Amino acid sequence: MPAMNMIQALNSAMDVMMTRDPNVLVFGEDVGYFGGVFRATEGLQKKHGLTRCFDAPIAEGGIVAAAIGMGAYGLRPVIEIQFADYIYPGYDQIVSEAARLRYRSAGDFTAPLTLRTPYGGGIFGGQTHSQSPEALFTHVAGIKTVVPSNPYDAKGLLIAAIEDDDPVIIFEPKRLYNGPFDGWHENPVSPWAKHPDSEVPEGHYTVPLGKAKVVREGNDLTVLAYGTMVHVAQAAAVHAGVDAEVIDLRTLIPIDIETVVASVKKTGRCVIVHEATRTSGFGAELSALVQEECFYHLEAPIARVTGWDTPYPHAFEWEYFPGPQRVADAMKRVMEG
Amino acid sequence: MPAMNMIQALNSAMDVMMTRDPNVLVFGEDVGYFGGVFRATEGLQKKHGLTRCFDAPIAEGGIVAAAIGMGAYGLRPVIEIQFADYIYPGYDQIVSEAARLRYRSAGDFTAPLTLRTPYGGGIFGGQTHSQSPEALFTHVAGIKTVVPSNPYDAKGLLIAAIEDDDPVIIFEPKRLYNGPFDGWHENPVSPWAKHPDSEVPEGHYTVPLGKAKVVREGNDLTVLAYGTMVHVAQAAAVHAGVDAEVIDLRTLIPIDIETVVASVKKTGRCVIVHEATRTSGFGAELSALVQEECFYHLEAPIARVTGWDTPYPHAFEWEYFPGPQRVADAMKRVMEG
Amino acid sequence: MNAPLKNTVPLSLRVPEPRARPGDPIDFSGLVVAPAGAAPRPDINASAYAVRDLAFTLVRVLDEANVAVGPWNPKLSPAQMKRGLRTMVVTRAYDERMYRMQRQGKTSFYMKCTGEEAVASAQALALAEDDMCFPTYRQQALLIARGYPLVDMMNQIYSNAADPCKGRQLPVMYTSKAHGFFSISGNLGTQFSQAVGWAMASAYKGDSRIACAYIGEGSTAEGDFHSALTFASVYDAPVILNVVNNQWAISSFQGIAGGEESTFASRGIGYGIPALRVDGNDFLAVYAVTQWAADRARANLGPTLIEHFTYRAAPHSTSDDPGRYRPVNEADAWPLGDPVERLRDHLIASGEWSDDDHKALEKEAADLVRAAGKEAEAIGTLGQSRPSVKEMFEDVYKETPWHIRRQRQELGV
Amino acid sequence: MNAPLKNTVPLSLRVPEPRARPGDPIDFSGLVVAPAGAAPRPDINASAYAVRDLAFTLVRVLDEANVAVGPWNPKLSPAQMKRGLRTMVVTRAYDERMYRMQRQGKTSFYMKCTGEEAVASAQALALAEDDMCFPTYRQQALLIARGYPLVDMMNQIYSNAADPCKGRQLPVMYTSKAHGFFSISGNLGTQFSQAVGWAMASAYKGDSRIACAYIGEGSTAEGDFHSALTFASVYDAPVILNVVNNQWAISSFQGIAGGEESTFASRGIGYGIPALRVDGNDFLAVYAVTQWAADRARANLGPTLIEHFTYRAAPHSTSDDPGRYRPVNEADAWPLGDPVERLRDHLIASGEWSDDDHKALEKEAADLVRAAGKEAEAIGTLGQSRPSVKEMFEDVYKETPWHIRRQRQELGV
Numbered sequence A, B: 001m002p003a004m005n006m007i008q009a010l011n012s013a014m015d016v017m018m019t020r021d022p023n024v025l026v027f028g029e030d031v032g033y034f035g036g037v038f039r040a041t042e043g044l045q046k047k048h049g050l051t052r053c054f055d056a057p058i059a060e061g062g063i064v065a066a067a068i069g070m071g072a073y074g075l076r077p078v079i080e081i082q083f084a085d086y087i088y089p090g091y092d093q094i095v096s097e098a099a100r101l102r103y104r105s106a107g108d109f110t111a112p113l114t115l116r117t118p119y120g121g122g123i124f125g126g127q128t129h130s131q132s133p134e135a136l137f138t139h140v141a142g143i144k145t146v147v148p149s150n151p152y153d154a155k156g157l158l159i160a161a162i163e164d165d166d167p168v169i170i171f172e173p174k175r176l177y178n179g180p181f182d183g184w185h186e187n188p189v190s191p192w193a194k195h196p197d198s199e200v201p202e203g204h205y206t207v208p209l210g211k212a213k214v215v216r217e218g219n220d221l222t223v224l225a226y227g228t229m230v231h232v233a234q235a236a237a238v239h240a241g242v243d244a245e246v247i248d249l250r251t252l253i254p255i256d257i258e259t260v261v262a263s264v265k266k267t268g269r270c271v272i273v274h275e276a277t278r279t280s281g282f283g284a285e286l287s288a289l290v291q292e293e294c295f296y297h298l299e300a301p302i303a304r305v306t307g308w309d310t311p312y313p314h315a316f317e318w319e320y321f322p323g324p325q326r327v328a329d330a331m332k333r334v335m336e337g
Numbered sequence C, D: 001m002n003a004p005l006k007n008t009v010p011l012s013l014r015v016p017e018p019r020a021r022p023g024d025p026i027d028f029s030g031l032v033v034a035p036a037g038a039a040p041r042p043d044i045n046a047s048a049y050a051v052r053d054l055a056f057t058l059v060r061v062l063d064e065a066n067v068a069v070g071p072w073n074p075k076l077s078p079a080q081m082k083r084g085l086r087t088m089v090v091t092r093a094y095d096e097r098m099y100r101m102q103r104q105g106k107t108s109f110y111m112k113c114t115g116e117e118a119v120a121s122a123q124a125l126a127l128a129e130d131d132m133c134f135p136t137y138r139q140q141a142l143l144i145a146r147g148y149p150l151v152d153m154m155n156q157i158y159s160n161a162a163d164p165c166k167g168r169q170l171p172v173m174y175t176s177k178a179h180g181f182f183s184i185s186g187n188l189g190t191q192f193s194q195a196v197g198w199a200m201a202s203a204y205k206g207d208s209r210i211a212c213a214y215i216g217e218g219s220t221a222e223g224d225f226h227s228a229l230t231f232a233s234v235y236d237a238p239v240i241l242n243v244v245n246n247q248w249a250i251s252s253f254q255g256i257a258g259g260e261e262s263t264f265a266s267r268g269i270g271y272g273i274p275a276l277r278v279d280g281n282d283f284l285a286v287y288a289v290t291q292w293a294a295d296r297a298r299a300n301l302g303p304t305l306i307e308h309f310t311y312r313a314a315p316h317s318t319s320d321d322p323g324r325y326r327p328v329n330e331a332d333a334w335p336l337g338d339p340v341e342r343l344r345d346h347l348i349a350s351g352e353w354s355d356d357d358h359k360a361l362e363k364e365a366a367d368l369v370r371a372a373g374k375e376a377e378a379i380g381t382l383g384q385s386r387p388s389v390k391e392m393f394e395d396v397y398k399e400t401p402w403h404i405r406r407q408r409q410e411l412g413v
């Protein structure tokens, strides 16, 4: 099995699906000849032809709308929004249209599109190349929201998303494109090749939507994480010396409540981590859910470790980012609580 | 003091501010000659002139953008988005621009605009005239989010918003425009005139942003509510026979944490109510906050009573709406918990 | 030294206003109407640049004497014209009944297309049955022309147990894939760019079906309008882009959308999209330009923009009172007349129709609508009958996830 | 019977591609360039309709022999031209240094405007000092022309302790209200419609200042472009709407924004906005059309759309490698030449300038930039020096609310 980094895994998912299904096509800003600013679509146009992987005008609303129309026709479009920070011009089409087409037409029309978008910090991109807007989508009924944390999952989840009959948004943590970044930013990032989850089958397989994965078993507390924070949480557990169980949610909506509840009931403590700003972030929903489902098992307040309630600041990336030190501190606090 | 309904109170706030400050102007779809589809701007054009209250093209993104430009110039624009359901085409300008202009320019430019928008159910308007999208804004640092529940507050909060130097969004519960609807929808709604909060001074006054109000004192449990749900919660408390303390949050961001925490610490129980869909709604943030601040005081799980995670369905308005029966049931559950 | 000038006058803000408000005399003197037959009919493969003047004139076929004249005369057979007339008359009868039903409290909301019936009626005739339309709420005539059952339209409006939208949608937000009628959205403009995506898909698949999209002149201000034109232009999508300029967007006259500064058709020029302005109350002219546009699309010549110049004779919706913002009888004074009367009179002038025929048609339409009405009302009107409450929780996703299932249980349904 | 046609050929999807990709011979043969002096110069109060052909031609002043010809010759004084030349030369020197600094790891990111310097440099000269510009990231020459300190620009780029944006913004996202330079956004297009709002405010107040907005040709596809044109048209806003068509949007050629189907200037026609297309590498032509547009705005005649036809000679940014998507030396082959060389040669041809003068100017610019560079680097480059971490939590709101204050405490700063 070849070792792939996350970009290669995503590229392979699209390649596999374009090969299997003539209704799958890919478009977005700079994804055609050039292969995308993060190179996720490299080679797809050359291999599958100009009309199957092509550049789009700089109009995120138009890109989503075109994908909805294509979906209504019967295609399975895969679109790239160049940075999650630029998804907002397409917000109306996603929220008012893609998410509600099946419901409002009672299944007469559907929008089985897949939207990929790089998200989170990692390139010193300041406030408009670093955002984590997932909570702005988890509030919207009718869309599924996915965040992979490694190459194997990225490919399997992306294929599952393309095959899914509902609109799916995949937030791709750009910090993880090249390696399992664990938040110790002074250290060099080790390449994916050294990580077991970089072993990615070349062909077709899926990782089911809606299923979380326990990536580290433990008894003292539960960490709910996704994307980059899965790796940070593991590093923090080591750093704090806490026997933490780390859950990689993988899909945010629908959330795998069973895995979450089983773990928190076991450990009695919970730390929620994400890079997005805190207030009304997806961590709030997780906290509410855990509290509702596990109240009588909780031995300490649920803690949230998150980005601050500010835009993403260029010069303060490492003070903004909820790194392993902050997560470890929270773990210790929760253990004492 | 004249009795005003909510529309009159909002109208009076704009009138007062247009009279006091030549930099205040009002625009939006159908707000000019016609006076707005809910009549909130009636008479303002006639009194203050064509260029101070005028119709805008059907382009919510353009309306917000124009207001940002005007704010950067030094005006204090008040814009109306005809229904909150139609705010999404303006989402990018609100989230990426208005909310972040002060931060990114280090205060060199600011966007002191006020955005008014009718929200929530109440007119059998189906999925595109009934939404409650407040949580899509509470996640965004840089904007203030306000929801009045009565004429007095509506006017005082709107004046405070116009005078505020940051962008403020006011969600106006259309169910409350004409009377303090308490959710018992089979009963006729009593007019505002019979309610003490319809006594509205004619001139200038403010209700400060960021300050909640205890509208019903109680010892058994705390209800966190805003907008229509303030009245529903009170009706539910009566119906359930529970000595509930009902807090009208009034401002969601910044939230008045002191009032919330003091109450929950006193009662030890908490029910959160809103009409918006549940998952990742503002109730999630409230639940997370209460849990973080009051964990050791909580005697039962915090409950959320909300709209369902579906679009707003035309024929099932009353099954969708979290009415007093559902709120009362939750109160009882929490009392037993 | 050629220094930058400063102003000789202070700047001032211009806010456009219509010529007449309630109480003012009706004034259509600003309206320049080209004579019927005057506009040239270029080849379908003429360039957008070459045909750009068509965006500033008005394609008209029926002259003052109700005779069809000029190069755009589509030379429809009497049978075709009668079919079109019938669609319009049934549509008007349907609108009248449903409007009345709303007034009687049998539903929450209704929207008429009175005065604009020719647009969708003629287009339905000019399109193939399986071309996909992306309508606004004023193209009910498409469904009627394509034989969608009136009773199902009414069931939707009543949100009753037989409502094809299962009680979820505001009245008039129909959907029927089988009739090439895309689910109507409450959000203005969104369908316009979706239609282009559908057309791109059809082209991608080497299909033969084209798309036909609608937008009101007021809604052209939305970004989706611009997206639609951009994508249609770049990918040469087989789509007809219709702007229905009925002069009003609720209370805002077309000047608030920019209609005083240029025509809406002329928006096409900047995208290299051939654009035509047509008398929207002239059934034959609408048919002719649609056929031209459809032929272009089918021949891989790409999109066409059509501005239908018409007038919204009805209130915006049952929630609206136009007496608050425009002179009461403005509709009657509309210089381009009524589309039903004009086609009727043309048929009569051609010796193909009579007043009696027309009365019979009107009676047939009323009977048809009444019969459908009885049938739908027998199922139930709003609140009397409705789909199972369970339906509230279905179709959010293809498979209902646990949290929504659990909410359904919470409600106990 | 005139039944709807079905297709004679199957539909097919067209995806535009540029004439040349890496390895292909450079091909500008599709580019039609009007001769200098040919375009007429209408009165500023001519109607948009009357001047619509100006959207399809190219206003050019400098001819092949570097002589200024035709009605658009702005007849600038030698002093003015030298001032403009200086702005361009300093801008180029500045760009070169900052690009190098990024390569040396002294900052995270940089963007050059090489080849496009005439646009902002000539406009700065044609505008009043207090007119408000809403720039993209390629109008750094505006700041330079208006005397904003180079060292402050660099401080922003280094996010150092003296950064006017307090370390919060990506490099090149300058702001200076005092210099009529609106805070640059990373979100493309948003400033274009904001500029119209600013202009409306200026008109509302009876002020004399006008707004000047910029957008790249690729970004014209965003809805904000359409909003800007709609609002400018409806309210007759005193604004100059500039589309900088530098042929590329990262790796996408201008055809992906619709540039193969019509000119970007011609977008103005559908809104009734007078629109001009100008040789963006011809300093005198840019000055002349800007002056015309500014005069229109100041005289309450409303907005003007200008398409600056130029070429992005530099990579998109320091993150980009154009060798992956276009022929390597395409920039050198650009038929409209280099803006600095053209103005230099015109001055030399007029006897007002010499090679030595130019070398002296280049040296002066390099010295200036180097001195500023030393000063900024003495404060510190990225990571070496920065504003207080407290600044991360300031200015989210005017007064910092409790939750952000508490987060600051949580971080311990």
Ligand SMILES: Cc1ncc(C[n+]2csc(CCOP(=O)(O)OP(=O)(O)O)c2C)c(N)n1
Residues within 6 Å of the ligand: B029, B058, B082, B086, B089, C136, C138, C186, C187, C188, C215, C216, C217, C218, C219, C220, C246, C248, C249, C250, C312, C316
């Ligand atoms: C995005 C959005 N904004 C606002 C509205 C409210 N609204 C409904 S209809 C309407 C007027 C539409 O006018 P026009 O496009 O001219 O269509 P017409 O009603 O004349 O057919 C408005 C503003 C909406 N439905 N969607």
Ligand SMILES: Cc1ncc(C[n+]2csc(CCOP(=O)(O)OP(=O)(O)O)c2C)c(N)n1
Residues within 6 Å of the ligand: A029, A058, A082, A086, A089, D136, D138, D186, D187, D188, D215, D216, D217, D218, D219, D220, D246, D248, D249, D250, D312, D316
């Ligand atoms: C809304 C948005 N979408 C996408 C991007 C990513 N992006 C940055 S620059 C760019 C290309 C812009 O091209 P153009 O408008 O022609 O300007 P130029 O760079 O040529 O000056 C893109 C796609 C962005 N910054 N904002």
Ligand SMILES: [Mg+2]
Residues within 6 Å of the ligand: C216, C217, C218, C244, C245, C246, C247, C248, C249, C250, C312
């Ligand atoms: Mg209209």
Ligand SMILES: [Mg+2]
Residues within 6 Å of the ligand: D216, D217, D218, D244, D245, D246, D247, D248, D249, D250, D312
């Ligand atoms: Mg460009």
